[in-house]
Amino acid sequence: xxxxxxxxxxxxxxxxxxxxxxxxxxxxxxxxxxxxxxxxxxxxxxxxxxxxxxxxxxxxxxxxxxxxxxxxxxxxxxxxxxxxxxxxxxxxxxxxxxxxxxxxxxxxxxxxxx
Amino acid sequence: xxxxxxxxxxxxxxxxxxxxxxxxxxxxxxxxxxxxxxxxxxxxxxxxxxxxxxxxxxxxxxxxxxxxxxxxxxxxxxxxxxxxxxxxxxxxxxxxxxxxxxxxxxxxxxxxx
Numbered sequence: 001x002x003x004x005x006x007x008x009x010x011x012x013x014x015x016x017x018x019x020x021x022x023x024x025x026x027x028x029x030x031x032x033x034x035x036x037x038x039x040x041x042x043x044x045x046x047x048x049x050x051x052x053x054x055x056x057x058x059x060x061x062x063x064x065x066x067x068x069x070x071x072x073x074x075x076x077x078x079x080x081x082x083x084x085x086x087x088x089x090x091x092x093x094x095x096x097x098x099x100x101x102x103x104x105x106x107x108x109x110x111x112x113x114x
Numbered sequence: 115x116x117x118x119x120x121x122x123x124x125x126x127x128x129x130x131x132x133x134x135x136x137x138x139x140x141x142x143x144x145x146x147x148x149x150x151x152x153x154x155x156x157x158x159x160x161x162x163x164x165x166x167x168x169x170x171x172x173x174x175x176x177x178x179x180x181x182x183x184x185x186x187x188x189x190x191x192x193x194x195x196x197x198x199x200x201x202x203x204x205x206x207x208x209x210x211x212x213x214x215x216x217x218x219x220x221x222x223x224x225x226x227x
């Protein structure tokens with residue numbers, strides 16, 4: 001059974017700091033990995049999608065890497081801002097016998113202090 | 115382009131009742147998936163639909179069911195509600211299953227009293 005772990009569970013940083021969020025998964029037979037952010041009481045906003053054949057993706061101040069062989073992904077946030085405060089979730093896409101699913105980590109709750 | 119919409123946004127029900135939640139995917143998306151989010155269990159997969167067919171199902175009791183219509187809209191139903199069914203129910207759509215980016219709706223907050 002695929003397990004996804006995110007470290008740290010919570011992180012508090014001053015504005016302007018660069019930071020790294022970590023995601024690890026136990027089964028490397030994934031077809032993609034997606035990073036989301038979730039604001040309190042809201043749905044998930046897609047940040048970055050990395051296909052299993054890719055090593056990294058970038059969008060603005062965000063950069064995500066994927067090392068499928070070691071079962072790890074990192075989300076790098078440059079020059080953090082208070083508006084980045086949210087819970088960040090990673091999810092791995094898996095094929096199963098009859099279909100597919102995303103398996104999520106528990107998330108990292110990020111607070112960026114002004 | 116409109117995003118994924120879910121109705122209703124909030125629901126309060128009592129134990130034993132049943133509920134139907136609705137999801138309209140992004141135009142052109144034919145795959146819809148449902149997830150349950152609770153503080154204790156996090157995000158758990160419920161169903162995956164594509165072209166009106168349920169392709170995959172998570173580890174939930176038979177009280178949880180769903181369907182997809184020819185216009186790709188999807189509904190999920192929970193019968194005989196239990197207190198533990200209180201959760202945020204999230205719907206995601208993608209062009210096709212697997213590979214493609216999943217886009218989530220705002221969710222339906224279900225409270226069972």
